[in-house]
Amino acid sequence: xxxxxxxxxxxxxxxxxxxxxxxxxxxxxxxxxxxxxxxxxxxxxxxxxxxxxxxxxxxxxxxxxxxxxxxxxxxxxxxxxxxxxxxxxxxxxxxxxxxxxxxxxxxxxxxxxxxxxxxxxxxxxxxxxxxxxxxxxxxxxxxxxxxxxxxxxxxxxxxxxxxxxxxxxxxxxxxxxxxxxxxxxxxxxxxxxxxxxxxxxxxxxxxxxxxxxxxxxxxxxxxxxxxxxxxxxxxxxxxxxxxxxxxxxxxxxxxxxxxxxxxxxxxxxxxxxxxxxxxxxxxxxxxxxxxxxxxxxxxxxxxxxxxxxxxxxxxxxxxxxxxxxxxxxxxxxxxxxxxxxxxxxxxxxxxxxxxxxxxxxxxxxxxxxxxxxxxxxxxxxxxxxxxxxxxxxxxxxxxxxxxxxxx
Numbered sequence: 410x411x412x413x414x415x416x417x418x419x420x421x422x423x424x425x426x427x428x429x430x431x432x433x434x435x436x437x438x439x440x441x442x443x444x445x446x447x448x449x450x451x452x453x454x455x456x457x458x459x460x461x462x463x464x465x466x467x468x469x470x471x472x473x474x475x476x477x478x479x480x481x482x483x484x485x486x487x488x489x490x491x492x493x494x495x496x497x498x499x500x501x502x503x504x505x506x507x508x509x510x511x512x513x514x515x516x517x518x519x520x521x522x523x524x525x526x527x528x529x530x531x532x533x534x535x536x537x538x539x540x541x542x543x544x545x546x547x548x549x550x551x552x553x554x555x556x557x558x559x560x561x562x563x564x565x566x567x568x569x570x571x572x573x574x575x576x577x578x579x580x581x582x583x584x585x586x587x588x589x590x591x592x593x594x595x596x597x598x599x600x601x602x603x604x605x606x607x608x609x610x611x612x613x614x615x616x617x618x619x620x621x622x623x624x625x626x627x628x629x630x631x632x633x634x635x636x637x638x639x640x641x642x643x644x645x646x647x648x649x650x651x652x653x654x655x656x657x658x659x660x661x662x663x664x665x666x667x668x669x670x671x672x673x674x675x676x677x678x679x680x681x682x683x684x685x686x687x688x689x690x691x692x693x694x695x696x697x698x699x700x701x702x703x704x705x706x707x708x709x710x711x712x713x714x715x716x717x718x719x720x721x722x723x724x725x726x727x728x729x730x731x732x733x734x735x736x737x738x739x740x741x742x743x744x745x746x747x748x749x750x751x752x753x754x755x756x757x758x759x760x761x762x763x764x765x766x767x768x769x770x771x772x773x774x775x776x777x778x779x780x781x782x783x784x785x786x787x788x789x790x791x792x793x794x795x796x797x798x799x800x801x802x803x804x805x806x807x808x809x810x811x812x813x814x815x816x
Contacts, residue, residue, distance in 0.1 A: 411441045412809050412816045415521035417531035418446040419507050422468060423456035423691060426721075427550055427609055428527055429464075434798050435805065436465030439816065445515045446470040447507060456690065471511050484508045492564070501566035503533045513537055522814045523582070523805065529553045529570060536576045544812050546804070547577045549586045549604060552595055556714040558637070575599040582808040585801075590739040591717040607800055610724045613793040616785065617699045617730035625654035625771050628701035628731070630722065632688055635663035639707025639736060642757040644671060648679045650764035652771040656705075657684040659697065695729060702777055704731040707755075708738045719744055727751065727792050730785035732770070732777050748787035751780060 414435050418428045428444065436442045448454060448470045461468050472481050473488075491504040503509045506529050513534045516524060526535035526547045535545045554570035578584055578601030586592045586604040596603045627647075631638065640658070647656065662668045662685070672680050689697055698704065704726030710716045719740040726733055727744075733752025735741040745752055753770065756763060770776055790796075809816065 411439050412522045412814055413441045413520060414443070414805070415516060415519050415524045416442065416444045416466075416527065417512065417516055417524060417534055418444065418527040419512070419530050420447055420528070421450060421453035421457050421470075422446070422460045423453050425527070426611070426691065427548070429460060430611075430794055431525070431548070431801060432466040433464060434794075434801055438802055440805070442466035443519060443521070444468045444470070445512065445519065447473055447512070449473040469515070471508055471515060473508065484511050495564040495566075501564070501569065503530065503566060503569060505564070505566065506530055509533060517541070522812070523808055525805075526577070526581075529573075532573050532577055533569075535581065536573055539576070539580050544808065544814075545577075545581050546808055547581045547584045548607075549574065549577070549584055549591075549595060550609070551718060552591060552714040555712050557712060562712075571599075575601065578602060578604070582812070583804050585804065588717060588719045588740045588743055590719075590743050591714075594713065594717045605800065605804060607797045608719060608724065608792055609721050610788070610792045610794050610797060611695070611728055613789060613795055614695050614699070614728050617781065623774065625703055625777060626701045627654055627656045627703040627705060627734075627771075628659065628698060628726075629656070629705040629707065630659035630688070630694070630698070632660055633663060634658050634660040634685075635667060637709065639705075639709065639757075640671060641674065643705060643707055643734070643755070644675060644683070646755065646757060646759070646764060646767060648675050649759075650768040652768045654703075654771050655682045655684055657686055657701070659686045660688045695725065698725055698731065699729040701729075701731060702781070703771070704729075704733055706733060706735040706741055708736050708741060710736070710738055716740065724788075724792050727784050727788040730781045730788070732780035733784060734767075744787075744792070747791055748783050750783035751787050752784065 416428060416432055418425055422429050432442045432444055444466060473485055488508055491502055494500040495505040509530050512530050516534050523544050523546060524538055526532050532547055535547055539545050554567050554574055578599045584602060584604040585607045587609050589606055592604040592606055668685055672683050706720055706723040708715050708720050716738045717740055723733060723735060723741055723744055734755055735752055737754040
């Protein structure tokens with residue numbers, strides 16, 4: 410009988426690529442894998458159905474979709490009530506982040522030899538399962554108690570999240586996270602076991618097929634286009650340096666006004682070189698990325714989680730073989746420390762040397778091609794899912810062996 414793996418998460422599969430990669434790898438290697446998560450979007454539901462149709466795992470997520478009956482309505486009502494308590498009265502609880510009790514009940518009623526917990530609710534449920542002697546591992550993809558902007562942190566149960574993170578690090582069978590910087594930071598804060606690093610990289614795609622173009626094409630993408638993402642700083646430097654090329658933003662803007670403000674910040678001669686495209690289906694994203702020359706990874710250095718993590722953007726740019734323009738967060742410095750020729754760091758300090766560097770790179774096709782080759786080389790050597798699969802499989806196998814579970 411194959412060992413049974415339960416994966417706890419929140420949100421839809423199509424919005425949790427790390428969970429899908431983990432479950433697929435384990436399912437393809439002989440484990441009996443079940444994912445329990447949360448369903449709350451009709452649009453994402455359709456994308457999930459496509460994933461599950463050919464997946465080597467089961468998905469039995471909690472249904473919080475409107476129109477799905479009394480149980481769904483009750484769970485949505487309880488989450489809304491707990492969020493109201495947090496916003497209005499400062500009464501913070503794990504239930505304000507989602508259907509915590511329902512997720513725990515689903516986990517407790519599912520037989521598993523190993524439960525791997527993701528996200529805030531999953532980690533909380535993991536600590537509760539530990540008390541019942543369940544074998545628990547945890548993936549700390551983000552440092553949840555050190556994430557988000559101050560305005561959002563006011564209503565989050567930060568003290569509780571810190572206790573959860575400490576307990577998981579000290580008592581889980583193993584923990585993983587996404588960068589050496591984040592692993593070291595969390596370990597210094599809480600002690601316990603140093604997390605193993607499994608990056609958020611993707612299966613290695615085909616070699617880039619972008620056509621030769623004298624005008625470099627620069628790409629930034631996210632689900633949401635809005636302030637606080639470094640766009641204003643980059644566009645300011647790009648226009649001030651009098652660099653060529655186009656800049657394309659892919660995503661859903663917070664408002665048409667915001668897009669117009671970005672365009673309006675540019676001189677007249679550059680405004681038509683700022684292009685907007687709607688966000689595409691995740692399955693179409695790799696092909697879209699590969700049609701550009703330069704990828705922008707403009708992560709902020711605050712909060713601490715943003716500074717220490719490695720963004721999905723930079724890993725997808727590497728996979729597609731794009732030259733990288735990145736901000737100097739610890740996570741992105743870590744990536745480029747293995748292949749400095751793949752990109753350059755932008756400090757947005759308005760120094761003439763940085764503006765000159767930006768202009769010279771974008772004007773030099775030979776240099777861009779060299780950066781692109783180095784980027785793809787780094788993906789193949791270190792930042793692709795093919796490099797991460799053996800580490801994941803060894804962690805799971807070792808955890809089960811130590812617990813006396815036979816496959």
